[in-house]
Amino acid sequence: MKWWNAWRSERHPFPAEAWAEGLARVPLLQALPEEDVRRLGERAWSFLRRKRLALFDDELFDLPARLALVAQACLMTLHWSEDEARDAFANVHEVRVLPEAFRRKVEEMDEAGVIHEYEDERVGETWHQGPIVLALSDIQESGDWGGFNVIIHEFAHKLDMGNSLDADGFPPLPRAIDARDWHRVFTGVWDDLQAHLARGEAPPIDDYAASHPGECFAVCCEYFFTAPDILDAAYPELYALLARYFRQQPLQRCPSH
Numbered sequence: 001m002k003w004w005n006a007w008r009s010e011r012h013p014f015p016a017e018a019w020a021e022g023l024a025r026v027p028l029l030q031a032l033p034e035e036d037v038r039r040l041g042e043r044a045w046s047f048l049r050r051k052r053l054a055l056f057d058d059e060l061f062d063l064p065a066r067l068a069l070v071a072q073a074c075l076m077t078l079h080w081s082e083d084e085a086r087d088a089f090a091n092v093h094e095v096r097v098l099p100e101a102f103r104r105k106v107e108e109m110d111e112a113g114v115i116h117e118y119e120d121e122r123v124g125e126t127w128h129q130g131p132i133v134l135a136l137s138d139i140q141e142s143g144d145w146g147g148f149n150v151i152i153h154e155f156a157h158k159l160d161m162g163n164s165l166d167a168d169g170f171p172p173l174p175r176a177i178d179a180r181d182w183h184r185v186f187t188g189v190w191d192d193l194q195a196h197l198a199r200g201e202a203p204p205i206d207d208y209a210a211s212h213p214g215e216c217f218a219v220c221c222e223y224f225f226t227a228p229d230i231l232d233a234a235y236p237e238l239y240a241l242l243a244r245y246f247r248q249q250p251l252q253r254c255p256s257h
């Protein structure tokens with residue numbers, strides 16, 4: 001060990017016990033092989049030391065809970081190199097947790113010029129260079145194998161914003177993935193979602209994916225990591241594309257598979 005690393009790790013010894021406890025609270029992470037668990041713990045610990053976690057109540061989040069929270073974000077880039085993972089979330093400076101599900105009022109004008117006001121049901125919010133904002137109740141609902149994970153959803157938007165100010169469903173791609181393939185596969189999914197809705201049928205994944213290309217990418221990431229069996233059954237080409245993008249096969253560790 002270099003003296004610098006030795007000095008650093010002495011100042012910030014890895015909290016092995018807290019990590020084990022955090023892990024025990026998140027079924028999604030328990031399925032990981034040992035080597036991944038070790039690496040994920042180190043990445044989550046490093047993330048916590050580099051980024052600000054703003055909590056409305058410090059008591060509510062002990063160290064295991066903090067590690068468990070950021071580990072679900074670090075899971076996404078787990079099989080990327082350390083540099084790639086750090087760059088991918090360079091635009092994340094702060095993660096803010098709010099007590100209640102906060103809803104945004106959305107105004108939309110229809111073709112007749114009538115303004116409709118409704119409440120955006122989706123919680124969590126992310127914008128370029130801004131903090132990631134999460135509702136406590138959504139964090140508590142995340143962590144299972146079920147297709148919903150607000151942490152993965154919001155961090156997917158940050159990945160997406162790695163090359164643009166908006167989440168447009170087109171994150172920076174590794175050289176191994178052709179942008180035309182990405183476009184073709186996602187367009188196919190998008191068209192299928194729209195076709196389901198036009199027929200009045202429920203799409204195979206959350207219909208929030210059909211609201212915007214950026215939401216399509218974020219929702220597909222949620223399914224990829226927390227309900228890969230559903231994603232693979234509905235859109236095998238998309239599952240395979242995301243497996244290449246994330247360099248992971250969550251299907252192999254998914255308990256219902």
Ligand SMILES: [Zn+2]
Pocket residue numbers: 122153157214215218
């Ligand atoms: Zn979103």
